[in-house]
Amino acid sequence: MSVTSAIINFETSWSQKSTEDSNSDNTILDSGKIKYQQEYPSGVPASGIDLIFHESASIVSGSSVSYDLQNLTGTIFDNSFTKTFSKIKSITLNNTADVSGDIDFDVSSASGFGLPFGNPATGINIAPNSVLYIGTKVNSANYVVDSSNKQILLTDVNSTAPSYEIVILGNA
Numbered sequence: 001m002s003v004t005s006a007i008i009n010f011e012t013s014w015s016q017k018s019t020e021d022s023n024s025d026n027t028i029l030d031s032g033k034i035k036y037q038q039e040y041p042s043g044v045p046a047s048g049i050d051l052i053f054h055e056s057a058s059i060v061s062g063s064s065v066s067y068d069l070q071n072l073t074g075t076i077f078d079n080s081f082t083k084t085f086s087k088i089k090s091i092t093l094n095n096t097a098d099v100s101g102d103i104d105f106d107v108s109s110a111s112g113f114g115l116p117f118g119n120p121a122t123g124i125n126i127a128p129n130s131v132l133y134i135g136t137k138v139n140s141a142n143y144v145v146d147s148s149n150k151q152i153l154l155t156d157v158n159s160t161a162p163s164y165e166i167v168i169l170g171n172a
Helices: none
Strands: 006-020 023-040 051-058 062-069 072-077 077-083 087-095 103-106 124-126 130-137 153-155 162-172
Touching: 006 087, 006 130, 023 087, 051 124, 087 103, 124 130
Parallel strands: none
Antiparallel strands: 006 023, 051 162, 062 153, 072 077, 087 130, 087 162, 103 124, 103 153
């Protein structure tokens, strides 16, 4: 029996104070917090997941790595596996390169997983020590994986062999 679950947490807090130069009594204070939390329970209800794909890797200098969401392969404890997603709930890409090593997250190919991103014509640049996250709390037609919406291409922009981690949550 396999139990699969995940929790996503993001929080941005800020505080900004501006005082008018000519009148120190004129002060504006802006502070607040944006918090996002999503728990994905095990299973296939509207908010559930039954597949997780995780990989820590590097892109060979000047090349690309392709992820086919209908045919993700890997090895755990010397055993090979294949995961086939029909729906994606979230994708997190962490560019773990320290100083240089931009990664182009490209979903613009003919079979690119572009619907959640509005089918962009170009990739999204992920700088070193940066994270890209996209997710949904409910089933969404934009997150369905099929033969025309399934490909993710990661490209080394600076020929520096950047390292990264990718986590994909969804349903078979």
